[in-house]
Amino acid sequence: MPAPANRALxxxxxxxxxxxxxxxxxxxxVAASPGMTYGGKVPDVLLAIPVLEVELNADGxxxxxxxxxxxRQAPDTVQLAIDAVKRAAPFGDVSRLPRPWKFTETFxxxxxxxxxxxxxxx
Numbered sequence: 413m414p415a416p417a418n419r420a421l422x423x424x425x426x427x428x429x430x431x432x433x434x435x436x437x438x439x440x441x442v443a444a445s446p447g448m449t450y451g452g453k454v455p456d457v458l459l460a461i462p463v464l465e466v467e468l469n470a471d472g473x474x475x476x477x478x479x480x481x482x483x484r485q486a487p488d489t490v491q492l493a494i495d496a497v498k499r500a501a502p503f504g505d506v507s508r509l510p511r512p513w514k515f516t517e518t519f520x521x522x523x524x525x526x527x528x529x530x531x532x533x534x
Contacts, residue, residue, distance in 0.1 A: 438531035472502035
């Protein structure tokens with residue numbers, strides 16, 4: 413049974429590649445977190461930079477989130493990033509993509525504890 417679409421975001425597209433999955437995920441993370449993100453240029457000095465690895469189920473729902481790099485300061489930003497990923501799910505049917513169904517995302521937090529997924533600048 414497919415994961416229910418996040419009503420606020422609508423149904424995700426079916427990603428055709430891991431690159432498309434990562435780009436769509438970053439867009440959905442931003443869209444699912446109004447008021448918690450920033451756009452434009454990344455500040456020269458950041459508050460925290462947590463790095464997450466997100467593993468998906470075949471239907472694009474979140475199976476597991478691992479912290480690859482916790483920040484030295486502002487450790488609360490890890491949970492903010494995890495919550496943002498979960499709010500943005502599902503990420504589309506990934507069953508036709510090669511396994512493992514994983515992507516990493518780096519969250520760039522400014523001093524106001526607002527974030528920008530690094531993938532938005534790639």
